[in-house]
Amino acid sequence: MSEAPAPARGRSIHNGHDRPAAGPRRLRVGEAWNPRNHVTLFPGDCRRLLAALPAGSVQLAVTSPPYNLGKAYERRVRLQEYLDREREVIGACIEKLRPGGSICWQVGNHVDVGEVFPLDILLYPFFAERGLRLRNRIIWHFEHGLHCSRRFSGRYETILWFTKDTEDGEYTFELDPVRVPQKYPGKRHFKGPKRGLPSAHPLGKNPGDLWIIPNVKHNHPEKTVHPCQFPIELVERLVLALTRPGDLVLDPYMGVGSALVAAALHRRRAAGAETEAHYVAVARGRIEAVRRGTLRMRPRTRPVFVPPPDTKMTRRPW
Ligand SMILES: C[S@@+](CC[C@H](N)C(=O)[O-])C[C@H]1O[C@@H](n2cnc3c(N)ncnc32)[C@H](O)[C@@H]1O
Secondary structure, eight states, X not given: OBOOSSOOTTOOOOOSXXXXXXXXXXXXXXXXXXXXXXXXEEESOHXXXXXXXXXXXXXXXXXXXXXXSOOTXXXXXXXXXXXXXXXXXXXXHHHHEEEEEEEEEEEOEEEETTEEEEHHHHHHHHHHTTTXXXXXXXXXXXXXXXXOSSSOOOOEEEEEEEEEOOTTSOOOOBOGGGOBOOSOTTXXXXXXXXXXXXXXXXXXXOOOSEEEOOOOOTTOTTOOSOTTOOOHHHHHHHHHHHOOTTOEEEETTOTTTHHHHHHHHTTOEEEEEESOHHHHHHHHHHHHHHHHTOOOOOOTTOOOOOOOSSSTTTSOOO
16 A cells, blocks of 8 residues: 655655646557457457456456446346356456455346346445455446436446555555545644645645546447446546556446446556457457557546526526
């Protein structure tokens, strides 16, 4: 873990206020697992990719699995059958994790005849039974989604962040690259030997465990054909905090490859699996855009949009 109070002189710190310089870069991309690939886009069932990965090769497994809701890309099955399959995939991911590595499972609710089943509660035992430690249960809050009529509309999902510790109880956590601006950076110590000196951390504050990041809907610059893709910013924060350059990031349910994009942007290696060929094709295109330095992304410091009050859309028509 590192929570250094100030950056070492001359060290380049990427502290959440900008993105890596865009520009072409060399990226070796393949479909089958090969440790020499920078990016592996496996077109098929994640269990087959997982079987090919060496034990202890993955620094971060980060994903959002299907929620068993019967979306276009999944077959709805009995809840127990779904949980059994998730347990198998989670177990395989943990086996491939390196000591000191992390696993982040981003989930919402399974819903059956209006009854809500929070997936993080149901999946938690599959990590704990294998000795992983929960470090944060991050709330991801967003504004847009379905409007419910018989319960309150869902406006958050969670990320369970677990670590597989080393024998000394250590794990990778780099806070500096993901610090965010303070509300009062000019604050000063008001007593003691540091009285009058600035008290805020020069790189910003810990982002906390409530993340307000817009979900990817129609006007979002990252929108693709996928109905529920990660905003790059969400997974980028995990990549920057929980891995180092050269580490391997795995997304077993990669969709259109947002986690792999975040990894490639920050010079991590990445591997993902996806059963739908058209999503794999989109993921390939996005990785190609990273390679060329032309990927469309929402700027990381852009505040959440608040519409101006007196426009055609915000004026009440009745
Ligand atoms: C919630 S989406 C993930 C979206 C992803 N986070 C992104 O940013 O695009 C889950 C994805 O898992 C895929 N999927 C479902 N079962 C799978 C399996 N057994 N192996 C690999 N992918 C699978 C689905 O087609 C879907 O695209």
